[in-house]
Amino acid sequence: MEHVNDVLSKLVPPPREADADEYVGEDGLIYCKLCKTPRQFIFENFTGGKPAILPKLCKCKEEAAAKQRQEEERRERRERIENARSRAISVPSYRSYRFSVDDGKTPKTTEICKNYVRNFAEFAKTGQGLLLYGDVGTGKTFYALCIANALIDREYKVLHTSLADVVKMAQDFDNAESHFMRLMWQQCIIIDDLGTERATSFAEEQVYKFIDGCNTHGVALIVTTNYTPKELEAAAADTSDLTHARIYSRLLEKCFPVRVNDIKRREANTAKNKATVAELLGINKK
Numbered sequence: 001m002e003h004v005n006d007v008l009s010k011l012v013p014p015p016r017e018a019d020a021d022e023y024v025g026e027d028g029l030i031y032c033k034l035c036k037t038p039r040q041f042i043f044e045n046f047t048g049g050k051p052a053i054l055p056k057l058c059k060c061k062e063e064a065a066a067k068q069r070q071e072e073e074r075r076e077r078r079e080r081i082e083n084a085r086s087r088a089i090s091v092p093s094y095r096s097y098r099f100s101v102d103d104g105k106t107p108k109t110t111e112i113c114k115n116y117v118r119n120f121a122e123f124a125k126t127g128q129g130l131l132l133y134g135d136v137g138t139g140k141t142f143y144a145l146c147i148a149n150a151l152i153d154r155e156y157k158v159l160h161t162s163l164a165d166v167v168k169m170a171q172d173f174d175n176a177e178s179h180f181m182r183l184m185w186q187q188c189i190i191i192d193d194l195g196t197e198r199a200t201s202f203a204e205e206q207v208y209k210f211i212d213g214c215n216t217h218g219v220a221l222i223v224t225t226n227y228t229p230k231e232l233e234a235a236a237a238d239t240s241d242l243t244h245a246r247i248y249s250r251l252l253e254k255c256f257p258v259r260v261n262d263i264k265r266r267e268a269n270t271a272k273n274k275a276t277v278a279e280l281l282g283i284n285k286k
Helices: 004-009 061-088 092-096 107-118 120-126 140-152 165-169 176-184 203-218 229-237 242-254 265-280
Strands: 020-026 031-033 040-047 050-055 129-133 159-160 188-194 222-225 255-259
Touching: 031 061, 031 222, 031 229, 040 203, 061 140, 061 159, 092 140, 107 120, 107 140, 107 255, 120 222, 120 255, 129 140, 129 176, 140 159, 140 188, 165 176, 203 222, 203 242, 222 242, 222 255, 229 255, 242 255
Parallel strands: 129 222, 129 255, 159 188, 188 222
Antiparallel strands: 020 031, 040 050
């Protein structure tokens, strides 16, 4: 069997001349001309007590390698985040909803939503969510998705879905439990358009199971709806419809109401789009 010192001696690189960007120092080691630090070092007891000259990175090479590692880590993180965003948000256009493109017409709403993101680590401890309510076309979905994208950027586990989709998952009986546990694994779930889902006894039971599960597992819900908190509170107090009462009662437990100001963004955007199309088609030109 080959002696360990013989094996180690084979690892020692042969002596070499200094390259054009190097020079030999007074200690006989090769140095970098740029940063003036050594690219070799002496290992005193490398092979049976005998010294060996081994290569090392000079300071500038070390810094370049560290910079390259950091850039690779940033690239991998960007890819990881974008892959997570694609899984979390199925509608491609929604992935571009960001606070950076907010029109600034409802600064109070924007600040509230930004503060929710800033303090999500605290809210996530109890599964505290938001109820974004207001009239049709005021930007509820936009702000909910701004929150979702900002949380995804921070690498929280987020999912955008609807109660109708939750019911569809429950109807996939062979995989219903795994679907449910996937939902409960999230840290924040965006539910769009509360109240537009189909009302059947099965659907209502599944919606209650989902919302109750979110409360139990500490999953924060961001819910958008046209209903006002008073309307939801009235539904929660209505003993003639206990299923709906349980749903809205559990929802109001963990979703803080935030009114989205009555700026009719959708109407304004529609009018702007019509004007653009009319101009391209040559309509209304003199």
